[in-house]
Amino acid sequence: MKNYFPWEIEPKWQKIWEEKRLFWEVKEGKPKKFYALVEFPYPSGEGLHIGHAFTMSIMDVLARKKKMEGLNVLYPMGWDAFGLPTENYAVRTGIHPTVATEKNTARFRQQMKRLGFAYCWSREINTTDPSYYRWTQWIFIQLFKYGLAYKTQMPVGWCPRCKIVLANEEIVNSCCERCGMEAERRMQSQWLLKITAYADRLIDDLKLVDYPDFVKEAQINWIGRSEGITIDYLVVDENGNPHPEVEKVSCYTTRPDTNFGATFVVIAPEHPILASLVNPKSKAQNPKILAELEEYIKMSKKKSELERTALEKEKTGVFTGWYAINRLTGKKMPIWVADFVILTAGTGIVVGVPAHDQRDFDFAKKYGLEIIPVIKPVKGNWDFSKAPFTEIDGGVVFNSDFLNGLPAAKAIEKIIEYLEKKGWGQRAVNYHLRDWIFSRQHYWGEPIPMVYCERCAKKGITWWDVKKFKVQSSKFKVELDKDFKQRMAGWFPLEEKDLPLELPPVEKYQPTDTGESPLANVKEWVNTTCPHCGGPARRETDTMPNWAGSSWYYLAYIMKGNSKFEIRNSKLFEYWLPVDIYLGGGEHTTLHLLYSRFWHKFLYDIGVVTISEPYHARRQHGVILGEDGEKMSKSRGNVVNPDEVVEKFGADTLRVYLCFMGPYDATMPWSTKGLEGAWRFLNRIWRIYQEGKKIGDKTSPQLLRSLHQTIQKVTNDINNLSYNTAIAAMMSFLNKWSKGDSQLSKEHAGNFLKLLAPFTPHITEELWCSLTKQDTCPEMSINSIHLQAWPEYDPKLVEEEEVTIVIQVNGKVRGQIKVKSEIRNSQSKIEKLAKSEPRVAKYLAGKTPKKVIFVPGKLMNFVL
Numbered sequence: 001m002k003n004y005f006p007w008e009i010e011p012k013w014q015k016i017w018e019e020k021r022l023f024w025e026v027k028e029g030k031p032k033k034f035y036a037l038v039e040f041p042y043p044s045g046e047g048l049h050i051g052h053a054f055t056m057s058i059m060d061v062l063a064r065k066k067k068m069e070g071l072n073v074l075y076p077m078g079w080d081a082f083g084l085p086t087e088n089y090a091v092r093t094g095i096h097p098t099v100a101t102e103k104n105t106a107r108f109r110q111q112m113k114r115l116g117f118a119y120c121w122s123r124e125i126n127t128t129d130p131s132y133y134r135w136t137q138w139i140f141i142q143l144f145k146y147g148l149a150y151k152t153q154m155p156v157g158w159c160p161r162c163k164i165v166l167a168n169e170e171i172v173n174s175c176c177e178r179c180g181m182e183a184e185r186r187m188q189s190q191w192l193l194k195i196t197a198y199a200d201r202l203i204d205d206l207k208l209v210d211y212p213d214f215v216k217e218a219q220i221n222w223i224g225r226s227e228g229i230t231i232d233y234l235v236v237d238e239n240g241n242p243h244p245e246v247e248k249v250s251c252y253t254t255r256p257d258t259n260f261g262a263t264f265v266v267i268a269p270e271h272p273i274l275a276s277l278v279n280p281k282s283k284a285q286n287p288k289i290l291a292e293l294e295e296y297i298k299m300s301k302k303k304s305e306l307e308r309t310a311l312e313k314e315k316t317g318v319f320t321g322w323y324a325i326n327r328l329t330g331k332k333m334p335i336w337v338a339d340f341v342i343l344t345a346g347t348g349i350v351v352g353v354p355a356h357d358q359r360d361f362d363f364a365k366k367y368g369l370e371i372i373p374v375i376k377p378v379k380g381n382w383d384f385s386k387a388p389f390t391e392i393d394g395g396v397v398f399n400s401d402f403l404n405g406l407p408a409a410k411a412i413e414k415i416i417e418y419l420e421k422k423g424w425g426q427r428a429v430n431y432h433l434r435d436w437i438f439s440r441q442h443y444w445g446e447p448i449p450m451v452y453c454e455r456c457a458k459k460g461i462t463w464w465d466v467k468k469f470k471v472q473s474s475k476f477k478v479e480l481d482k483d484f485k486q487r488m489a490g491w492f493p494l495e496e497k498d499l500p501l502e503l504p505p506v507e508k509y510q511p512t513d514t515g516e517s518p519l520a521n522v523k524e525w526v527n528t529t530c531p532h533c534g535g536p537a538r539r540e541t542d543t544m545p546n547w548a549g550s551s552w553y554y555l556a557y558i559m560k561g562n563s564k565f566e567i568r569n570s571k572l573f574e575y576w577l578p579v580d581i582y583l584g585g586g587e588h589t590t591l592h593l594l595y596s597r598f599w600h601k602f603l604y605d606i607g608v609v610t611i612s613e614p615y616h617a618r619r620q621h622g623v624i625l626g627e628d629g630e631k632m633s634k635s636r637g638n639v640v641n642p643d644e645v646v647e648k649f650g651a652d653t654l655r656v657y658l659c660f661m662g663p664y665d666a667t668m669p670w671s672t673k674g675l676e677g678a679w680r681f682l683n684r685i686w687r688i689y690q691e692g693k694k695i696g697d698k699t700s701p702q703l704l705r706s707l708h709q710t711i712q713k714v715t716n717d718i719n720n721l722s723y724n725t726a727i728a729a730m731m732s733f734l735n736k737w738s739k740g741d742s743q744l745s746k747e748h749a750g751n752f753l754k755l756l757a758p759f760t761p762h763i764t765e766e767l768w769c770s771l772t773k774q775d776t777c778p779e780m781s782i783n784s785i786h787l788q789a790w791p792e793y794d795p796k797l798v799e800e801e802e803v804t805i806v807i808q809v810n811g812k813v814r815g816q817i818k819v820k821s822e823i824r825n826s827q828s829k830i831e832k833l834a835k836s837e838p839r840v841a842k843y844l845a846g847k848t849p850k851k852v853i854f855v856p857g858k859l860m861n862f863v864l
């Protein structure tokens with residue numbers, strides 16, 4: 001007998017599978033489809049890491065099993081290849097990102113094949129392929145046409161040393177990711193996508209999908225829909241005279257029930273209203289305050305939003321010298337500038353109610369501002385000098401005139417009605433979600449396919465006027481107002497025939513000194529002609545963020561099935577969508593998952609796809625820690641390299657270990673001991689099949705039931721991604737089979753092998769080949785175990801031989817009996833057995849039950 005030698009059999013089968021293109025192809029048409037999607041990787045120079053191997057193994061098992069069940073499985077892989085690490089590598093080495101990407105994807109592909117993943121390689125995609133990003137650009141243009149892409153001035157992160165604009169993900173602990181210099185904020189013109197227009201639907205349609213509750217909640221919280229009121233406050237000086245320029249400030253609040261307790265107003269330091277409110281030219285200004293304010297605003301520009309808003313950070317601020325009138329109380333409330341207020345949250349101005357909000361409370365305490373309690377707990381007392389009372393439920397209003405005595409929740413509705421009637425405020429819905437900043441000043445991204453003509457812009461000529469564009473789809477409700485169009489005057493998208501707009505070669509990959517993308521230096525590319533007037537025009541030099549290509553890649557895999565890579569083929573989309581299961585990481589819950597749902601909904605609205613949600617089910621995989629229980633990192637030296645594991649134990653051992661180490665969604669440490677356990681398990685499998693003593697003509701009766709139970713358990717567990725319990729069941733079956741003289745028939749031995757096949761494709765293929773006596777396997781592509789039908793179990797056989805029936809008398813448990821499974825449903829037989837059970841008989845002695853209640857297989861209750 002040969003020893004188990006994975007280093008020989010694994011490459012052998014990989015080569016044969018590859019030559020036969022065993023898993024490569026998938027054709028539309030079979031009635032039952034299954035679309036299994038796992039997040040595609042960013043092909044970094046580091047190669048595939050153990051986290052990839054883990055996630056991909058999970059999906060590989062499911063996809064293989066669904067295939068064996070006869071479903072038409074689309075199970076593709078591709079590359080999310082635009083991004084900073086490759087660009088940084090290009091900056092350092094001068095090697096073109098395309099070259100680096102090609103090298104990296106080749107390595108990833110080879111590593112995936114070495115792990116035996118059964119991807120449909122004919123559907124491979126790469127987001128950096130011009131034929132791919134042609135459609136990313138096309139989608140951008142559609143978004144522009146429908147008013148969902150626009151350019152505007154935005155505060156952005158800026159590294160004063162590298163002289164580049166920093167995307168949020170490039171700012172780490174408020175410092176530049178590249179050089180560690182503290183990041184600043186500055187204004188820059190940026191493209192944005194109006195994801196906020198879809199905020200409500202992104203919440204409401206979560207009802208349609210099967211996501212874990214915590215994923216749904218995270219999305220809902222991220223969108224952060226709230227209902228409240230925007231209240232206007234008149235602006236006056238300390239003597240009550242109106243401000244010469246600013247009549248009022250408007251503050252959004254979800255807690256107007258506390259408004260009788262409002263004592264100050266806070267404006268975000270970057271708010272444009274400050275230019276007129278504290279206009280240095282105005283005689284009414286106090287120069288000392290102005291100087292203080294100027295210093296404060298400069299300082300707050302350096303802080304990140306997170307730093308500014310964190311609850312535990314000390315609050316700072318400067319008094320403007322102006323007041324806002326609370327018309328409910330007639331009170332003059334000092335107006336402050338403080339950076340814990342963010343421009344884009346609500347109106348960028350908030351009213352301070354220190355008795356009922358923690359940040360307001362901290363601020364008031366620090367600057368000695370008045371604290372007026374207006375809500376108290378229904379029961380008990382509250383010490384308002386120590387902490388604010390922030391609850392709604394369980395709060396009752398006082399100190400508030402006509403609201404007194406109302407529960408806080410009721411008071412909210414009443415005060416909104418009152419303020420609206422008075423004309424002092426308007427009902428408003430607010431979202432935490434902001435429009436998606438879609439510009440990057442980097443080279444390695446999709447060029448934004450837009451041209452700007454200054455001459456047309458000056459004349460106010462817009463693309464919509466030129467094209468007389470009419471919204472075609474009835475599903476589409478966004479109305480383009482005139483102002484919006486005017487702001488976009490002079491901007492023209494490329495014609496579809498001119499796509500893709502390819503990245504031109506550049507000499508340097510660094511952003512320019514002005515913070516523009518390096519594309520701005522390629523004059524012959526930038527300078528073009530206006531599609532409308534034919535005059536000189538400029539191309540947009542910003543590129544798209546790395547979230548762009550991944551927002552629709554699940555459609556690209558489908559498009560690959562067509563001879564032409566074409567997005568307008570709803571027949572194919574109709575067949576494959578939605579994705580049946582999408583496995584990915586927690587870091588994508590609120591970005592990638594929301595972005596792609598947004599794009600999908602837009603594509604639905606314009607008729608590209610026919611259903612409104614892309615992913616039927618989402619599952620979130622766990623994380624593998626180092627053997628020391630810490631996050632894997634090079635500096636800790638606890639990184640597990642999948643290549644090394646494969647070299648030592650083979651891919652099958654790694655796969656079965658990854659599936660066995662715990663629930664797929666758990667965070668768990670790597671264990672060399674566990675890996676060795678998996679190795680021993682496969683060696684035992686190998687020996688029992690190779691020795692052949694345990695395989696005979698007939699299956700021992702005591703094994704038959706156990707085999708069917710194992711088939712049932714593994715079948716159900718794989719569907720629930722509960723692989724650790726599935727493997728445990730197979731191990732326990734192997735133990736039973738190994739014992740004594742029990743044997744499996746050849747057919748049943750084959751069935752057990754099939755259960756194991758999705759987990760360990762190589763060893764099972766080898767053993768299947770010798771079991772079925774096809775040593776050379778000339779008909780491999782037909783005989784492969786991976787093309788066999790998934791074994792079925794006999795429902796009668798999976799039942800336990802004996803079941804326990806609980807016996808009650810008048811609803812009280814008086815005993816239990818064990819009965820043969822065959823009679824578990826027979827009331828008369830069980831009644832007879834129950835009556836002869838001594839402990840029960842005692843209670844029934846001499847009495848005839850009025851009624852016998854029987855729950856088959858479970859319970860019998862004698863009612864006397």
Ligand SMILES: [Zn+2]
Pocket residue numbers: 159160161162163176177178179180181
């Ligand atoms: Zn820097």
Ligand SMILES: [Zn+2]
Pocket residue numbers: 453454455456457530531532533534535537
């Ligand atoms: Zn023009």
